[in-house]
Amino acid sequence: MTTDRAEATIKALRTGHDELAALVRDFTADDLARPSGALEWDISQVLSHLGSGAEIGLATLEGALEGTGNPGGEFNQSVWARWNAMSPAERAEGFLTANEALVLRYERLDAAARADLRIDLGFLPAPVDVATAGGLRLSEFTHHAWDVKVGFDPTAALAPEATELLLDQVGLLIGFVGKPAALDGRQVTLAVQVTSPDRSFGLALLDTAAITDTPAEPDAVLTAPAEWWLRVVTGRHAPHHTPATVALTGGTITLDDLRRVFPGF
Incomplete structure (x- = not known):
């Protein structure tokens, strides 16, 4: 149910914030x-991005609750300009305050709001529910939290409490971020088998990239931790950040090919 997913997403936002904070x-x-x-x-710049995003996210959420709508592009620009002008220490302190405020506001939504509220994010064709808006923030937060953690630990992984939720929504992103043209005309269909949580599905790299049902006769088979698969899609897949458990068999495509298909954004 939508409310169950909203609740799980808000809990993951809280856990992620507390850990990074x-x-x-x-x-x-x-x-x-x-x-x-x-x-x-x-x-500090990653924390600035997360902090400014939290401030904009809170204003957007409040706009939905109060009926005033999305705060708009000029507001966003003013927030980014202010955060860009901060010192590194101010960015860190500001992140702690702004992200706590956003998570706390999500936590205070009652059951009716979690089910029925529609939020205009400003960049989608229609307002979305709390589960979707929270899920997009969870994706942004989780990947940028990894950006922070990996600066100190090259073996860092995405937060496990967020991984399953993000795995369920990654198909919405694949078509926008995948660049199959990097394969120079080759068209490849992969069977993807991920662990923690365990899932099996297909990845079609044709004119566009798309998640599919598991193909009966794939050109290649990718086996990897689910969190690494999510990092592939968002371009966080350098060899020195790739676990030894990742394997790609079949001969028609390499991990470096896959990295070129998903260069990041």
């Missing part, structure tokens, strides 16, 4: 200046 509170100036998993950002 515990790390951020102990960061030194040198820690905030370290490179992150996002190639063009240091740790």
